[in-house]
Amino acid sequence: MVELVNVSKSFDGRQILKNVNIKFAQGKCNLIIGLSGSGKTVLMKTLVGLHKPDYGDVLYDGKAFNKMSASGQIDVRKYIGMVFQAGALFDSMTIEENVMYPIRMFQKTSYPKMLERVNFSLERVNLKGVNKMMPSELSGGMKKRVAIARAIAAKPKYLFCDEPNSGLDPQTSILIDELIYDITHEYNITTIINTHDMNSVVEIGEQIYYLHKGELWWQGDNENVLNSDNKELNDFVFCTALTKKIKQQSEKK
C-alpha cells in the first residue's frame, strides 16, 4: 500500500505541497487531479522518491520510503514502474533495449527470457514488430505505449503515470486509459495517475484525489465527482463546454 502522511514540500520558500495525507487504494486506479501548478507532479515525484519531502513520510507497505537507506530504496524501486509525461524513453536505445532495460539492470535472466518478457509487454500494449525501431521513429501515442510496456516489463506492484494522455488525440487518450485500467486489474497493480483529463476521471477514476494549491481538497470516486458540492472541484470539473453541457442536461432532467 502507498500512503502519504503529512507531506509538505517547498521550493525556494514557495510551498508546493501542504500537509498532504492520502492513502491510495490498493489494486485500483487512483487519479490525482487538479489545475496546472496545483502540485500534482511534485506530489508524484515525491511519491517515487525524486523529491524528498520537507516534512512527513511516504509509506510503502507501512515503511517510510524517504527514510530508507539507498539500498532499501532500490529494493522498493524494483517494484515501481513509471510512465513520464513525455515518455522519457532512452533515445539512444531501440524500443527493445528500452523495454528490456529494467530487467537487464536488476534481474539475472537469460537473454531469450528477457526477450520473451519484452515481446509480451509490447504485445500487451498492442505494439508488435517495433523492437528494432528507435523512439524518434514513433508517434506520441506509440511512445506512451512503449513507456507503459517498459513500466510493466519488470512486473511492478506500483504503477505511476504522469499525465499519460497529455498531447494525445481523444481516441488515443481513451486507448491509453483503457490500457492502464486493464493492466491495473489484470496484474493487481496499485496505479497512481496524474491527470487533468476529465474523460480519464470519469472512465477510470476508481479513486480520485483533487489537489488545490498544494492541499488535498476533495476525495471520492468517479460516481460522486460529478455530483460534488465542492466549489473548486466543480469549477475544475465543469470548466469545458462539453462537461458544462452534460451538467446542464442532467440538471434539466
Added chain:
Amino acid sequence: MLVLRRFLIEFGAYLLLMKEAFRKPQNMHIFKRQMLHEMDALGVKSIPIVCVISIFIGAAVVIQMILNLDSPIYPSWIYGFASRKSLVLEFAPTVISLILAGKCASMIASEIGSQRISEQIDAMEVMGVNTANYLILPKIFACLVFFPLLIILSIFIGLIGGGVGGLINGLSTFHYIEGLRMEFAVYDIVYAIVKTALNAIVISSIAAFRGYTMKGGSVEVGIQSTKAVVQSSAIIMLLNLLMTNLFF
C-alpha cells in the same frame, strides 16, 4: 565573497556527485559494455583530430626550432632533441588535452544534460539505478584509459610531422633522429601519461557534473556545455603549471 561562496557550494556538489559516481557498479556486465561504448565514442572517434593536430604541431615546432636556433654554435641534433622535449612534455599532453576538452567535454555535458532535461535520468532513478555511477563512471574510466593512449599516438605522429617539417626546411633525417634519441628519458613519457590521466579525469568529471546538474531547457544544454569546456580547459592549464613546478 559571493563568488567564493558559489564556488564552494559547486565544489561541494561536485565532490558529492563524484562520491556517488565512484561506487561499485550495480551491474558489472552493463558497466563493461558502457565503458567500451564510451571508449569508442570519446577515444577512437578522437583519433583523426588528434592525428591532424599532432602532425601540424610537430611540424610547426621543428620549423620554429630551426628558425630560432639558427646558429653554428648549436649542434645539429639540437632541433630533434628540443622538439622531442617540447612535444613529449608540453604540446602532446597539454595541447591535445585542450583539444580533447573541446571535443569530449562538450559531448559529455550535452549528452548527460539532454538526458536530464528529457527526464531520462529521472526514469532511471525511479527504476533504482544509481544514475551518477551508471552515466558518469564509464565515461571517466574510458577517458582515463584511452586519453593516455591518444597522447602516445600524438607524440609519435607529432615527431613524424616534425621530421617532415624539418626535411622541408633542410634538416637531415639523420640529425633529426639523432636528436630524438639523445638523452632519452622514460621519465618524460611517464610524466606525460600521468599528466594526461589527470587531465582525463578533469575533462570527464567536470563535463559530467555540468550535464548532470543541469536545470532548464535546451538553451541550458549549450550554456553548460560551454562552461564544461571553459572550466576543464582552465583547470588543465592550472594543473599543467602545478605539475611542471612540482616534477621538474
